Amino acid sequence: MRTEAVNRVKLVFTLFDADGNGFLESDDFDLMSGRVAAAVPEAGEDRQQAMRAGFTRYWTTLLGELDANRDGRISYEEYQACVLNPERFDGAVDAFAAGFARLGDLDGSGTVTRPVFIGMMRGVGFDLANIHALFDAFEPDAADRVRVDIWEAEIKNYYAPGKGGIPADLLAAPPLT
Numbered sequence: 001m002r003t004e005a006v007n008r009v010k011l012v013f014t015l016f017d018a019d020g021n022g023f024l025e026s027d028d029f030d031l032m033s034g035r036v037a038a039a040v041p042e043a044g045e046d047r048q049q050a051m052r053a054g055f056t057r058y059w060t061t062l063l064g065e066l067d068a069n070r071d072g073r074i075s076y077e078e079y080q081a082c083v084l085n086p087e088r089f090d091g092a093v094d095a096f097a098a099g100f101a102r103l104g105d106l107d108g109s110g111t112v113t114r115p116v117f118i119g120m121m122r123g124v125g126f127d128l129a130n131i132h133a134l135f136d137a138f139e140p141d142a143a144d145r146v147r148v149d150i151w152e153a154e155i156k157n158y159y160a161p162g163k164g165g166i167p168a169d170l171l172a173a174p175p176l177t
């Protein structure tokens, strides 16, 4: 597996552990989807539901595939195994990526503004400078908007163990000092 992918897996585990107790649990995903929803209160109910459903499906897939000791939560050791058979997570990652990125398309234009992008990604917990770097890598247009389909595709890339040297790696860059 690519070193970049290891770094992405480590980071996303830390972020998904929204309450910081060292394990992924159902409550973490409710907490995080609530933070993301709160970042875009003007998004319609349908999009909010699709986003929450994506989080829920991803969680139930993790639990079904990775909870080796059957305690109802996922440790980092268990989570790391997600990279061994990435195809088992394709459906869940696709639904997660679609529900998440499309939430930010508030006017149905197929694009997302920088403030909405920042707000949602801060809701997940990414570093602010890294979020701006990713937005800029998506080549915003004159109105400072990026395409939702590009964002959605990059979310999937984030979870692909074989990929490195991609825009998603910007999210796992060390914070600037």
Ligand SMILES: [Ca+2]
Residues within 6 Å of the ligand: 016, 017, 018, 019, 020, 021, 022, 023, 024, 025, 028
């Ligand atoms: Ca937790």
Ligand SMILES: [Ca+2]
Residues within 6 Å of the ligand: 066, 067, 068, 069, 070, 071, 072, 073, 074, 075, 078
């Ligand atoms: Ca477990």
